[in-house]
Amino acid sequence: MTAELTGTAEPPSGSLEFAALYAEAQHFYAHQMRILDAHDTESWADTFTEDAVLELPTMPGPARAHAALTHYVRVGAARRRRAGGRLDHWVGMLDVRPRADGSLSTRCSALVYATPSGGGPKILYVCVMEDVLVRTRGGTWRAAHRRVVRDDLA
Amino acid sequence: MTAELTGTAEPPSGSLEFAALYAEAQHFYAHQMRILDAHDTESWADTFTEDAVLELPTMPGPARAHAALTHYVRVGAARRRRAGGRLDHWVGMLDVRPRADGSLSTRCSALVYATPSGGGPKILYVCVMEDVLVRTRGGTWRAAHRRVVRDDLA
Amino acid sequence: MTAELTGTAEPPSGSLEFAALYAEAQHFYAHQMRILDAHDTESWADTFTEDAVLELPTMPGPARAHAALTHYVRVGAARRRRAGGRLDHWVGMLDVRPRADGSLSTRCSALVYATPSGGGPKILYVCVMEDVLVRTRGGTWRAAHRRVVRDDLA
Numbered sequence: 001m002t003a004e005l006t007g008t009a010e011p012p013s014g015s016l017e018f019a020a021l022y023a024e025a026q027h028f029y030a031h032q033m034r035i036l037d038a039h040d041t042e043s044w045a046d047t048f049t050e051d052a053v054l055e056l057p058t059m060p061g062p063a064r065a066h067a068a069l070t071h072y073v074r075v076g077a078a079r080r081r082r083a084g085g086r087l088d089h090w091v092g093m094l095d096v097r098p099r100a101d102g103s104l105s106t107r108c109s110a111l112v113y114a115t116p117s118g119g120g121p122k123i124l125y126v127c128v129m130e131d132v133l134v135r136t137r138g139g140t141w142r143a144a145h146r147r148v149v150r151d152d153l154a
Numbered sequence: 155m156t157a158e159l160t161g162t163a164e165p166p167s168g169s170l171e172f173a174a175l176y177a178e179a180q181h182f183y184a185h186q187m188r189i190l191d192a193h194d195t196e197s198w199a200d201t202f203t204e205d206a207v208l209e210l211p212t213m214p215g216p217a218r219a220h221a222a223l224t225h226y227v228r229v230g231a232a233r234r235r236r237a238g239g240r241l242d243h244w245v246g247m248l249d250v251r252p253r254a255d256g257s258l259s260t261r262c263s264a265l266v267y268a269t270p271s272g273g274g275p276k277i278l279y280v281c282v283m284e285d286v287l288v289r290t291r292g293g294t295w296r297a298a299h300r301r302v303v304r305d306d307l308a
Numbered sequence: 309m310t311a312e313l314t315g316t317a318e319p320p321s322g323s324l325e326f327a328a329l330y331a332e333a334q335h336f337y338a339h340q341m342r343i344l345d346a347h348d349t350e351s352w353a354d355t356f357t358e359d360a361v362l363e364l365p366t367m368p369g370p371a372r373a374h375a376a377l378t379h380y381v382r383v384g385a386a387r388r389r390r391a392g393g394r395l396d397h398w399v400g401m402l403d404v405r406p407r408a409d410g411s412l413s414t415r416c417s418a419l420v421y422a423t424p425s426g427g428g429p430k431i432l433y434v435c436v437m438e439d440v441l442v443r444t445r446g447g448t449w450r451a452a453h454r455r456v457v458r459d460d461l462a
Binding site for chain 3: 015016018019020022023092093094095096107108109111122123124125126
Binding site: 016 | 173249279
């Protein structure tokens with residue numbers, strides 16, 4: 001865990017603004033994960049800023065999110081083949097920290113489950129995602145930085 | 155997926171009002187699913203409008219929610235018998251789209267798990283629920299339309 | 309279930325203030341469960357009021373939360389040994405009821421899963437937590453009372 005998120009015992013004091021940011025961040029993840037699970041790579045890329053950086057446990061180092069799309073799509077397809085069916089993400093346990101520049105430091109858990117054709121869902125693994133979200137001029141949020149950690153690989 | 159929810163890449167711009175609606179919708183589902191899992195059919199019916207329409211994968215076509223209650227109760231009881239214990243719903247991944255008439259188009263995932271007596275919980279399936287929620291005069295929300303989709307039956 | 313939470317069919321009418329409280333309560337649980345799963349007992353104790361009371365299915369009766377810490381830590385360590393790896397909590401299905409004195413009656417579900425080294429996550433059980441949260445002078449929330457119920461032990 002980063003010091004930024006765990007070093008302070010105090011979560012930010014409550015306010016209407018925090019509620020708005022928290023709802024928007026929850027909405028962002030529900031939206032982005034549905035796009036990811038639908039393999040809509042173009043819309044998915046659109047949820048990252050142009051120069052977004054991505055750090056994944058399956059990649060040797062940080063990479064530009066848009067350049068990493070091909071890698072992401074290939075890894076996802078291989079996972080679905082191995083799982084014998086569709087893969088889905090379930091996001092929760094969201095922590096949101098507003099930053100002075102208006103961006104958000106977030107951390108959430110993403111449960112990844114497979115649904116083989118004709119069978120029940122099976123949890124494959126749980127990731128922790130640490131993002132920096134920035135608000136675009138249109139008012140929507142995009143990820144400027146994402147670091148994905150898998151606890152079971154730690 | 156409906157065009158309304160996936161056709162636009164942009165989620166609604168953030169605002170305090172969106173936060174209020176998002177919190178109320180989350181609260182509605184936590185409340186309604188607890189009622190459902192407690193088999194409190196009268197309170198459950200009360201979470202739908204009088205003329206609400208229900209589309210379930212276990213039904214041949216759309217039906218009035220209040221008329222479908224008997225079906226729902228029977229299917230639920232059969233499922234609990236097969237599962238050998240209690241069934242519970244866990245709702246998440248909520249998408250909320252305010253509509254011009256003040257109602258809400260929502261989509262969420264509902265994970266259904268069984269807890270057999272003496273055993274650990276087992277995930278049975280994951281549904282996607284697409285609802286239209288309307289606000290009643292008392293200020294509470296009710297479902298006016300619900301379409302339940304099971305990904306593994308698609 | 310307590311009469312307070314289930315006796316009324318009507319959830320509280322929506323408002324900006326409810327949204328703020330709901331977001332803060334969600335944030336409180338995401339924060340507190342991460343602290344618990346990281347075995348940071350000092351920070352964890354800090355999420356309870358000085359005189360908080362804890363009722364756990366593994367304890368013979370209600371106890372002061374701070375005094376129960378040792379018990380909690382020992383039970384947690386024994387569980388991790390049995391599970392052969394880390395244990396994590398996933399909180400959801402949150403119900404929040406503001407009370408006249410400014411405190412919150414909450415109920416949520418906590419899914420507890422184990423991740424054995426080298427294996428995938430396995431759901432162990434699901435608890436229901438019924439809390440009273442109070443706001444401290446600093447603006448943060450703390451639990452003044454927690455009752456944990458396990459459905460599968462009922």
